[in-house]
Amino acid sequence: MTNPQKLIDKLRKPPAAHNWVKHILPRRDDTATKLAKFALYPPRTSLIATTAICTQVVVDGISLEQALKCVDGIKDPASRLRARWITKAFYAYAREKGLSGLQVFRDMVEFFPVSAGVRVPVKPTFVLNEGGKLVPYFLICWTKMDLSPHQKSLLSTLITEAILTLEEFEGSDAVVICTPVAPQCKKERTILTWRTSDYPPLDEDEMERVFDRYSNALDDAERIIIESLG
Numbered sequence: 001m002t003n004p005q006k007l008i009d010k011l012r013k014p015p016a017a018h019n020w021v022k023h024i025l026p027r028r029d030d031t032a033t034k035l036a037k038f039a040l041y042p043p044r045t046s047l048i049a050t051t052a053i054c055t056q057v058v059v060d061g062i063s064l065e066q067a068l069k070c071v072d073g074i075k076d077p078a079s080r081l082r083a084r085w086i087t088k089a090f091y092a093y094a095r096e097k098g099l100s101g102l103q104v105f106r107d108m109v110e111f112f113p114v115s116a117g118v119r120v121p122v123k124p125t126f127v128l129n130e131g132g133k134l135v136p137y138f139l140i141c142w143t144k145m146d147l148s149p150h151q152k153s154l155l156s157t158l159i160t161e162a163i164l165t166l167e168e169f170e171g172s173d174a175v176v177i178c179t180p181v182a183p184q185c186k187k188e189r190t191i192l193t194w195r196t197s198d199y200p201p202l203d204e205d206e207m208e209r210v211f212d213r214y215s216n217a218l219d220d221a222e223r224i225i226i227e228s229l230g
Helices: 004-011 017-022 028-040 048-059 065-072 077-097 149-166 204-227
Strands: 110-116 118-122 125-129 133-140 173-176 194-195
Touching: 004 028, 004 204, 017 118, 017 133, 017 149, 028 149, 028 204, 048 077, 048 125, 048 133, 048 173, 065 077, 118 149, 133 149, 173 204
Parallel strands: 133 173
Antiparallel strands: 110 118, 125 133, 173 194
């Protein structure tokens, strides 16, 4: 039987900012249920290898053929199939937009405190120097992009406060790139993008309400986990 404490400890070490934001809903009970399900039934596939390949497309300038060879090296069949469609869509977008350049601040990660002892990692997929400005890019490879406007503003807040307030990023904007399944398709991916400035950060009072709701929901989620595992 799974140790409840291990799952509770996992909850107190949140995933990357966009995944954390996905679990923050308008109601405390819905947020608690979402958090508990995330701990009890974690994703079965990983997108880490996929985002690494997309980063190579931008910072190493590899061809589509080379990128797909990297995809073929992913062991899990489901992750490999998903990576193939994401890589094709991202490659076309990156070439169309001229995304290329040396990686700046490789493996950069900053942390945003959201509750007592809980910090959300804010980690760009890659950072480029564009015309003298450092621009962080965040690649989200979900099959569906269903963040609400409020959740997008919450994500903008985390990115702005954790990264864009740093001296090196003064005057910069962050770019979020999403690769949801294309309409009327089962596998083919499309590209959706926005900048953090498109969804202004939440003000102090709004963030305080988010933090209070999250903190209470976290306690509720821990009780749900304990009850579920007996």
